Amino acid sequence: MIKLLLIDDHAILRDGMKNIIAIEEDIAVVGELTSGEEILETIETTEPDVILMDINLPDRNGIELTSLVKKSFPKCKVLILTMYKHDEYFMAALKAGADGYLLKDAPSEEVIEAIHAVAEGKSILHPSMAKKLVDYHQKKNQISQNGNDLTDREKDVLICLVEGLSNKDIADRLFISDKTVKIHVSNILKKLQVKSRSQAIIYAVQNQIVPLP
Known part of the structure; x- marks a missing residue:
């Protein structure tokens, strides 16, 4: 029997889910919450296998609660059920351990299948969210590859950018002309797929392309 905890502040949705789950012989709703208050206490007493979690809650959002649950009850599965299609919510939920x-x-029927799947230790994503994840990793891999495509001289210039040097200062340090510096900077922006020096600096630091000054 899969024990399910519902966390959603909309009574209509909770009632609807309970009616759907009532038909299932191997799933039982063991608790309901309308907010994140007392979530740890509720998990302690009801011992759910799966939590069906909304993101938009009155006090703390579902992403924060997911992280809290995973740290306190790592074996408890969290299935996010939300209206949010935004990438930032989706990625944040995955990072939180959903x-x-x-x-x-x-x-x-898809929600029921998802409850069974996560209870078995599988990961489930809405089809449109799955595509976002594939696109995200493809883009990340592409950008990472671009970072590897930088020449040694371009990396030298990028280090100077991270250090906050001007084109003239870079030219003086590397014994090249201002024009050559501009060409290197332009190539760096193209390869990293960014639009400005500041974006190149942020990307270089975040992805550890160059050592920190």
Whole structure:
């Protein structure tokens, strides 16, 4: 029997989910919460296998609560059920440790299948969210590859940019002309797929392309 904890501040959705789950012989709702208050106490007493979690809650959002649950009860599975399609929510939920991410427009049978899947230790994503994840990793890998494509001289220039040097200062340090510096900077921006020196600096630091000054 899969023990399920519902966390959503909309009574209609909770009632609807309970009606759907009532048909399932191997899933039982063991608790309901409308906010993150007392979530740890509720998990302690009800011992759910899966938490069906909304993101938009009155006190703390579902992403914060997911992180809290995973740190305190790592074996408890969290399935996000939300209306939010935004990349930032999706990525943040995965980073927080969510085992699945579904949108509220998903068919009821899909939600039931997702509950079974995460209870078995699988990861479940709404089809549109799955595509976002694939696109994200493809872009990340592409940008990472671009970082590796920098020549040694371009990396030297990028180090100077991170240190905050002007084109003239870079030219003096590397014994090249101002014109050559501009060419290197232009090539760096193209290879890193960024639009400005500041974006190049941020990307270089975040991805450890160059050592910190």
